[in-house]
Amino acid sequence: xxxxxxxxxxxxxxxxxxxxxxxxxxxxxxxxxxxxxxxxxxxxxxxxxxxxxxxxxxxxxxxxxxxxxxxxxxxxxxxxxxxxxxxxxxxxxxxxxxxxxxxxxxxxxxxxxxxxxxxxxxxxxxxxxxxxxxxxxxxxxxxx
Amino acid sequence: xxxxxxxxxxxxxxxxxxxxxxxxxxxxxxxxxxxxxxxxxxxxxxxxxxxxxxxxxxxxxxxxxxxxxxxxxxxxxxxxxxxxxxxxxxxxxxxxxxxxxxxxxxxxxxxxxxxxxxxxxxxxxxxxxxxxxxxxxxxxxxxxxxxxxxxxxxxxxxxxxxxxxxxxxxxxxxxxxxxxxxxxxxxxxxxxxxxxxxxxxxxxxxxxxxxxxxxxxxxxxxx
Numbered sequence: 004x005x006x007x008x009x010x011x012x013x014x015x016x017x018x019x020x021x022x023x024x025x026x027x028x029x030x031x032x033x034x035x036x037x038x039x040x041x042x043x044x045x046x047x048x049x050x051x052x053x054x055x056x057x058x059x060x061x062x063x064x065x066x067x068x069x070x071x072x073x074x075x076x077x078x079x080x081x082x083x084x085x086x087x088x089x090x091x092x093x094x095x096x097x098x099x100x101x102x103x104x105x106x107x108x109x110x111x112x113x114x115x116x117x118x119x120x121x122x123x124x125x126x127x128x129x130x131x132x133x134x135x136x137x138x139x140x141x142x143x144x145x146x147x
Numbered sequence: 148x149x150x151x152x153x154x155x156x157x158x159x160x161x162x163x164x165x166x167x168x169x170x171x172x173x174x175x176x177x178x179x180x181x182x183x184x185x186x187x188x189x190x191x192x193x194x195x196x197x198x199x200x201x202x203x204x205x206x207x208x209x210x211x212x213x214x215x216x217x218x219x220x221x222x223x224x225x226x227x228x229x230x231x232x233x234x235x236x237x238x239x240x241x242x243x244x245x246x247x248x249x250x251x252x253x254x255x256x257x258x259x260x261x262x263x264x265x266x267x268x269x270x271x272x273x274x275x276x277x278x279x280x281x282x283x284x285x286x287x288x289x290x291x292x293x294x295x296x297x298x299x300x301x302x303x304x305x306x307x308x309x310x311x312x313x314x315x316x317x318x319x320x321x322x323x324x325x326x327x328x329x330x331x332x333x334x335x336x337x338x339x340x341x342x343x344x345x346x347x348x349x350x351x352x353x354x355x356x357x358x359x360x361x362x363x364x365x366x367x368x369x370x
Contacts, residue, residue, distance in 0.1 A: 005272035034159070113155060117148070
């Protein structure tokens with residue numbers, strides 16, 4: 004039930020990255036979620052759907068890439084485990100395993116939509132011109 | 148309209164981890180040994196803290212941060228022992244976050260020896276949030292059943308110590324402390340296990356000795 008906190012954390016990063024990329028809107032969001040991260044994909048999705056309203060990701064789709072657990076045995080260096088036996092190294096039977104992958108909760112990537120560079124003369128372009136009373140476009144000369 | 152792919156690879160818990168690291172550095176500098184206590188509701192966190200505070204008080208300066216969804220009751224229980232307590236009321240949130248602890252920390256005296264942080268009663272969500280503690284305890288009471296470690300692996304994987312509580316009830320329950328210990332160690336072989344009873348005092352000497360020696364090593368690491 005802490006998925007809403009995770010999604011709040013996601014939006015902190017998402018909004019910053021979308022701004023940096025000059026995004027008009029976010030089309031899709033991809034998360035990398037470890038099977039032992041403690042987060043439930045279904046709950047992440049419903050929290051995301053609730054949270055995105057009125058944000059730059061208002062219409063974004065959420066994709067979740069699940070990452071299986073990859074252990075490393077501290078005794079023999081093995082990297083597979085026998086799930087049915089609990090958390091046990093498949094090679095040497097040691098229980099002293101470290102979780103190398105499978106606990107992560109990452110914003111992997113964003114697909115963003117960027118407005119194309121406006122052609123000269125269009126409204127968007129005019130907004131970019133210096134203000135009328137700036138020294139580069141003196142009023143007097145424009146009138147003349 | 149152009150579509151652009153932006154590779155980010157940033158942790159959703161990144162801002163919590165950053166604040167937790169700041170808290171850990173601050174507490175380390177002051178030599179305050181902090182314990183984050185996690186467990187289901189009703190497993191005896193507050194009662195264990197009452198006993199430990201009563202033992203440490205006088206020789207050490209102790210403070211308690213109480214995390215609850217509602218009410219100041221737990222903080223009041225601790226204060227009635229003459230121990231400083233700060234209540235964090237989460238108003239519905241099922242876990243404490245580093246930010247919440249950070250806000251309280253501004254008012255915590257710098258000369259504390261021990262700071263206990265009692266998390267919201269929940270065996271799932273608190274496991275994902277680092278609070279900047281020196282050590283994490285997971286409590287498991289005998290009435291809850293010895294199958295909990297296998298059913299809630301995250302909490303046991305992230306803890307440093309397992310404190311079995313209400314050991315005085317063992318004669319009346321099918322709870323097998325050896326099975327609980329075995330299952331917990333199969334998830335996390337580095338767990339220290341304490342079997343305790345707040346009622347009879349069983350195991351509290353060991354827990355107290357562990358706290359004092361951990362605080363000493365924190366302080367000698369600082370020196």
